[in-house]
Amino acid sequence: MADEGASPRELILEACRRNNTDLLQETINDLSSHAQQSGKNATEFVAQTLNQAHDGVGNGCLHVAATYGSYEVLDLLLDQEGLEIDEVDRLEHDTPLHKAVRYVNSLDKSEWVEVGHPIVEILLDAGCDPRIRNKAKLKPVELADPRNAELRGILQRGEYAMMAGGDVVVEEEDGALGSGSDSE
Incomplete structure (x- = not known):
């Protein structure tokens, strides 16, 4: 994955705050691609990354999206297999x-x-x-x-x-x- 810039966790949380489905989808695609290149199960890797994406006070990605009323991002997140709801x-x-x-x-x-x-x-x-x-x-x-x-x-x-x-x-x-x- 990219060696510079924001981490996948930061990108996921930012997408959740701003209801930015393009950023979230791009991040999920990058995670999936990285998993496949590393010989990992892409679905499990994406779910694990989403489930481990927390802000500084322990809010997960669904918490952040719900807090900000990010409906479209919630819809995209809830389509991800293995997401802890x-x-x-x-x-x-x-x-x-x-x-x-x-x-x-x-x-x-x-x-x-x-x-x-x-x-x-x-x-x-x-x-x-x-x-x-x-x-x-x-x-x-x-x-x-x-x-x-x-x-x-x-x-x-x-x-x-x-x-x-x-x-x-x-x-x-x-x-x-x-x-x-x-x-x-």
Whole structure:
């Protein structure tokens, strides 16, 4: 890999802060190429590098992306096989989902639905566990602004889905459910 300039860890974290998918994809491609040249499994090497990318206070790449509301970067990161999605940070023992809720709380109320909720939803869709408690013994739903009933509902549905082991039927937004038959 490059002998000069920013390290892969620094590039990953910068991409997460700035929602820079081009930088993140380029870094992932470079890591994959380096792994192949070294005779390593590229998927495992990329996942290991992403999982070890932490800032000075122990936030992993998903923590950083969630903190800054970097939706597109989250989408790209969550596509990476082997990425640890429920890692806790060093200071508050927050998961990326805790950070996402804190991000939503930091937004103006008018931005909650369009800007904030998708950050929480993408993490839940990827399998982040909303039942994990942080250092203060709080689950993400307990961090949500009490005025944000919709966010609380999203997180509660996520908890129910986890407890049911994925056996929950979720209606599509238009209210239509598919047929119970495998043949169409």
